[in-house]
Amino acid sequence: MKRGFAPWADPSQQPLVRFDAVTKRFGDVTAVDRLSLDIYEREFFALLGPSGCGKTTLLRLLAGFEAADAGAILLEGRNIDGVPPYRRPVNMMFQSYALFPHMTVAANVAFGLKQDRLPKGEINARVAEMLALVKLERFAHRKPHQLSGGQRQRVALARSLAKHPKVLLLDEPLAALDKKLREETQFELMDLQARLGTTFVIVTHDQEEAMTMAHRIAVMDHGHVKQVSPPADLYEQPNSRWVAEFIGDINIIETVVVSQTGDHAVLETAAGRRFSVGGVADAGAQAFMAVRPEKIRIALTPPLGGGLNHVAGRVVDIGYLGDMSIYKVRLDDGSVMRASLANARRGSERDIVPDQPVWLSWPPEAALLLTK
Amino acid sequence: MSAFGGAGKGWGARLVVIAPYAWLFALFLLPFLIVFKISLSQTAIAQPPYTPVLDLAAGWEGARAFLDGLSADSFVLIGSDTLYIASYLRSLEIAAVSTALLLLIGYPLAYAMARAPARLQAVLVMLVVLPFWTSLLIRVYAWINILQRDGLLNQALVRLGIIDEPTTWLATDAAIYVGMVYSYLPFMVLPLYATLQKMDDSLLEAAADLGCRRFKAFWAITLPLSLPGVVAGGLLCFIPISGEFVIPDLLGGSGQMMIGQTLWSEFFANKDWPVASAIAVVLLCVLLVPIGAYERMQVRRFEEGR
Numbered sequence: 001m002k003r004g005f006a007p008w009a010d011p012s013q014q015p016l017v018r019f020d021a022v023t024k025r026f027g028d029v030t031a032v033d034r035l036s037l038d039i040y041e042r043e044f045f046a047l048l049g050p051s052g053c054g055k056t057t058l059l060r061l062l063a064g065f066e067a068a069d070a071g072a073i074l075l076e077g078r079n080i081d082g083v084p085p086y087r088r089p090v091n092m093m094f095q096s097y098a099l100f101p102h103m104t105v106a107a108n109v110a111f112g113l114k115q116d117r118l119p120k121g122e123i124n125a126r127v128a129e130m131l132a133l134v135k136l137e138r139f140a141h142r143k144p145h146q147l148s149g150g151q152r153q154r155v156a157l158a159r160s161l162a163k164h165p166k167v168l169l170l171d172e173p174l175a176a177l178d179k180k181l182r183e184e185t186q187f188e189l190m191d192l193q194a195r196l197g198t199t200f201v202i203v204t205h206d207q208e209e210a211m212t213m214a215h216r217i218a219v220m221d222h223g224h225v226k227q228v229s230p231p232a233d234l235y236e237q238p239n240s241r242w243v244a245e246f247i248g249d250i251n252i253i254e255t256v257v258v259s260q261t262g263d264h265a266v267l268e269t270a271a272g273r274r275f276s277v278g279g280v281a282d283a284g285a286q287a288f289m290a291v292r293p294e295k296i297r298i299a300l301t302p303p304l305g306g307g308l309n310h311v312a313g314r315v316v317d318i319g320y321l322g323d324m325s326i327y328k329v330r331l332d333d334g335s336v337m338r339a340s341l342a343n344a345r346r347g348s349e350r351d352i353v354p355d356q357p358v359w360l361s362w363p364p365e366a367a368l369l370l371t372k
Numbered sequence: 373m374s375a376f377g378g379a380g381k382g383w384g385a386r387l388v389v390i391a392p393y394a395w396l397f398a399l400f401l402l403p404f405l406i407v408f409k410i411s412l413s414q415t416a417i418a419q420p421p422y423t424p425v426l427d428l429a430a431g432w433e434g435a436r437a438f439l440d441g442l443s444a445d446s447f448v449l450i451g452s453d454t455l456y457i458a459s460y461l462r463s464l465e466i467a468a469v470s471t472a473l474l475l476l477i478g479y480p481l482a483y484a485m486a487r488a489p490a491r492l493q494a495v496l497v498m499l500v501v502l503p504f505w506t507s508l509l510i511r512v513y514a515w516i517n518i519l520q521r522d523g524l525l526n527q528a529l530v531r532l533g534i535i536d537e538p539t540t541w542l543a544t545d546a547a548i549y550v551g552m553v554y555s556y557l558p559f560m561v562l563p564l565y566a567t568l569q570k571m572d573d574s575l576l577e578a579a580a581d582l583g584c585r586r587f588k589a590f591w592a593i594t595l596p597l598s599l600p601g602v603v604a605g606g607l608l609c610f611i612p613i614s615g616e617f618v619i620p621d622l623l624g625g626s627g628q629m630m631i632g633q634t635l636w637s638e639f640f641a642n643k644d645w646p647v648a649s650a651i652a653v654v655l656l657c658v659l660l661v662p663i664g665a666y667e668r669m670q671v672r673r674f675e676e677g678r
């Protein structure tokens with residue numbers, strides 16, 4: 001479903017939404033800082049970042065609840081500065097759901113349609129269609145307080161989709177659901193988005209959720225966008241140490257670039273250990289070598305054959321996670337690296353025990369060269 | 373229930389349950405029973421000024437004589453004399469009009485308070501309750517000064533050229549309504565403020581997001597959700613205003629009396645304790661209707677978990 005969809009890579013495509021150097025301040029807090037971002041039609045776009053980095057503010061700027069202090073927000077190429085929320089073809093699904101407690105489920109879903117003065121028959125048809133979409137037909141006449149958390153979430157979704165918005169904004173839509181329901185709902189949302197073709201902008205601070213659902217993810221920090229990439233690129237090609245450490249688990253080793261040959265660089269740590277890493281950097285520059293735990297091979301013997309980066313150390317801790325185990329290994333220089341190993345066979349993890357001398361190795365292509 | 377009733381519970385826990393009931397029994401039910409008993413008595417030139425009086429020393433015979441002495445004459449009188457009925461109707465009318473005025477003035481006030489910056493709100497609440505720091509009687513006397521022929525109100529109106537010469541304010545219905553609205557405003561504003569203040573702002577944002585303008589959102593969302601506050605404030609004003617005595621007595625004219633005034637004159641002028649008590653009992657019964665409705669609404673809201 002996700003494959004082949006990449007309007008951001010096509011220079012002839014116009015973005016549906018464009019944030020152009022947008023700044024929003026609250027007193028002396030700069031919630032969004034000269035942020036630029038393009039979102040394309042039919043895209044499932046995720047905003048990911050630590051708490052307080054400005055994700056909600058970004059959505060509220062687009063919905064029209066906040067006005068930007070500087071910069072412009074364009075929708076279909078037109079500046080929507082000053083357009084009030086009730087005139088924007090954008091709908092929001094609130095984190096608290098914000099269902100009207102005194103109205104039935106059907107009345108909640110119909111609310112937006114009634115504001116447009118649609119004929120009654122059309123409203124009823126659309127409400128029925130929306131409730132069918134979220135499988136809540138049988139609950140049309142309930143009040144919100146008579147529903148479970150998951151059902152309320154679906155009412156909120158139906159209500160925000162009823163007006164067929166150009167962009168649907170979802171602020172942590174699944175945060176209140178338990179893990180299992182959340183995973184089910186993720187796939188329902190993806191399916192819905194693909195069927196309706198509506199552009200979704202979702203805020204989450206669950207990385208896996210963003211990775212599962214989104215075409216592209218914007219990683220934010222302190223009101224800035226650090227990187228915008230499809231999930232796999234974000235994981236495999238983070239553009240900075242900060243993003244690399246924010247997404248998943250990673251070992252970072254501080255080094256200096258010794259030499260550059262072709263598309264490989266040789267890096268050296270302060271302790272004089274050398275590594276070969278795929279990437280380009282100026283000799284003599286500061287650089288980080290980053291390698292994810294699952295890309296490191298852990299063994300009881302030194303690796304055979306040259307070309308592999310390897311270090312020796314002692315196991316200090318083993319974290320058993322069921323599907324895999326994480327090994328913390330202390331190197332000779334005192335630093336600690338993490339390697340993970342899938343528990344493919346039952347009992348296989350017992351070959352390596354705490355305090356055992358082990359070898360860690362990884363090919364140059366598995367590691368990343370980060371210069372910032 | 374069972375959470376407190378367990379055999380293992382200490383005295384403290386039991387006291388927590390019993391105390392409010394004991395309070396209600398001693399300070400509400402018992403006095404009411406005494407009033408009810410007096411309402412079934414006859415006037416007498418005696419001390420106390422009614423018969424029969426329960427003579428516990430006379431034992432069983434005494435109790436028999438006591439029960440035989442009770443009668444519903446006072447209630448029959450209230451029901452047959454249009455004076456009393458007119459007085460009740462006048463009270464309900466004044467209470468209804470005052471409550472409506474209070475709502476018209478109190479709602480915008482409470483709304484503005486709930487929308488004010490958070491730091492200001494505490495100050496505003498303080499200002500609303502500030503009048504309670506002086507006695508009601510003194511404040512009503514102040515209104516006499518303001519409303520009398522050469523009072524501040526007339527002076528101001530003449531000075532501003534709105535009227536040519538002073539008009540009569542004191543001893544009119546207008547004066548009663550001024551007094552009622554002034555005295556009961558906090559009872560209307562505070563419950564309204566409480567419901568409006570805890571209302572979730574995101575509901576209004578959701579309404580705006582779905583294409584609803586502010587003004588319309590007020591009628592579609594804010595007002596319906598604030599109805600519990602409207603009802604609470606309305607009852608908190610309507611019920612005591614129905615039985616109000618001081619304000620109509622000091623500010624009102626000599627026309628039709630409110631039921632509180634009628635009760636007062638039966639009690640102090642006519643020394644007719646049984647009729648005065650019967651008036652109180654009937655008033656309570658009349659007011660039980662809205663109180664019951666309110667109670668039902670509270671229970672429903674509790675069940676809705678809101």
Ligand SMILES: Nc1ncnc2c1ncn2[C@@H]1O[C@H](COP(=O)(O)OP(=O)(O)OP(=O)(O)O)[C@@H](O)[C@H]1O
Nearest residue numbers: 026029030031050051052053054055056057058205
């Ligand atoms: N109405 C406001 N008044 C003052 N400061 C605000 C307001 N709204 C947001 N902020 C501040 O702006 C910054 C960004 O807030 P925002 O709600 O956008 O963060 P977020 O990324 O959504 O965080 P979270 O993941 O915790 O929801 C925070 O520092 C926050 O304190």
Ligand SMILES: [Mg+2]
Nearest residue numbers: 055056057171
């Ligand atoms: Mg947020």
